[in-house]
Amino acid sequence: MQPNTNLVTHDWLNEHLHQPNLVVLYTQMDNPVTGKQEDSPSAYIPNSQFFDFETEFCDLGSDLPHSMPNETRFSEGVKKLGINDESVIVIYDNKGMYCAPRVWWMFKAMGHQNVYVLDGGLPNWLQQKMPSVANLIPASKKGGFTGNYDSRCFVTAETIIRHLDSLIVLDARSEGRFKGTQQEPRKGLRSGHIPTSINLPFTDCIEDMNLKSRDKLKAIFAELGVAKDKELVFSCGSGVTACILALAASEAGYKHLAVYDGSWCEWGASSYLPIE
Template sequence: MQTTIVSAEWLHDHINDPDLIILDASQNANVSGLVPPYEGKYIPNARFFDLKNVFSDQKSLLPNTVPSPEAFEEGARSLGISNTSKVVVYDNLGIYFSPRVRFLFKVMGHHHVAVLNGGLPAWIESGYETALNLVPHISEEGDFRASFNKEILMNAEEIYKNISSQDHIVIDVRSAERFSGEIPEPRKGIRSGHIPKSYNLPFKKLLKEGKYKSKEALKDEFTKAGINDDTPYVFSCGSGLTACIAMLASELVNDNPVKVYDGSWTEWGQSEYPVEK
């Protein structure tokens, strides 16, 4: 199995593999205002991965932050996931929530995870069978054990020091209008603008009709954004979610080490750290 993305055809051919677990990461709402083209349909045998209420730090004042290894272990085990499991994750927007799930597994040391390119829409439009419900009950609990990998996370203090050191290229995947401060942030109390010396590569430029663009087109988008050297990348967005879309895109076409600033603009924009417009 690829550990980046898989096609609907691949998943259809392997859907009955005994060690394969399919996760549906769809959520009821998103700050990008995207609307799922299909409601009430699911890939057969898919299990619900609850990003908001289980697989985010419930004690954090910031949205979507990485949970503790213990909380992740408990949630993964309840879904029947073990360290030997191969995981394919999708969402009903095509590519939106699913890369975040893959990133969380990487943080927890599990690398046998891939995103379904095009998500549920690609599955349906390929003519494959759907189910009316997700798996309601997991009969056999998994024994997943996390191996926390903090090396792919950065915090606000590290991002602030990086303004001077430039050890990493900070890539902000919010829209150009939000990056430049031309429009207000969707979350109240958050300043407009961007982290000094960061680059803007809106995540929507990496996608076409709910799928990742070709590798050639992805490389071109990084180049057009002025990002074309071998410096490690750290991705940021509004809340650490869509940053993972661009992180996965980079893994498809670049060899640069990649990280995510988990607090992202929700944290930076309400802090005392400097802002550019």
């Protein structure tokens, strides 16, 4: 693990797999459009547990998908996974770099700093013929995790409207969806984007299922004219791929970061929120 990074490599993880305070979390999500559950992979990284941010670590009272849960619900769920405040957490997903950053950002929002994303995820792990097992494991004991939620990490539509002149909104959706030339995949949503927002498709930050190098990410944000002292808010379809941009910005050295949890699922469905 290198200092000042939110990523770990496959080699690092393989070397530290049996470290006592290491917790490895696997996550995946259902198809965001159809809701159809994806098939489980045929192999996992040894000692992995499942982190379900769609039906367990979410706000069940919200009509928006996988919204951030409150501090109590999150902490109780994390304790069941055997996680402590001293735990070093590594998260990976089934696509390489897709929904693992969402889980990383949730832990960051809860004040846990020793949390990392496995660069390249499960696909690269298996390609490199690292050790694998057929099944995930259950937690062996209850942990002592104490979350400390930082409300600045997730913003609401009201916050964006109120501070639109002082913050920069970066939209992780495709260019077609951002410009309104491509129909939204979810029914009932308007086409377009939040006024003054900038389009940065999350795929622009990924190369061969890995996050692009720090130098390349710095160049991307510099080309967009994003100053280091600005507050950045990341949006997407439902608050998942927005976290890839949060991860990329953090790697590029940006500090004032937030995710719009409702994202286009909320903004696009509302008749009173302005669009361009």
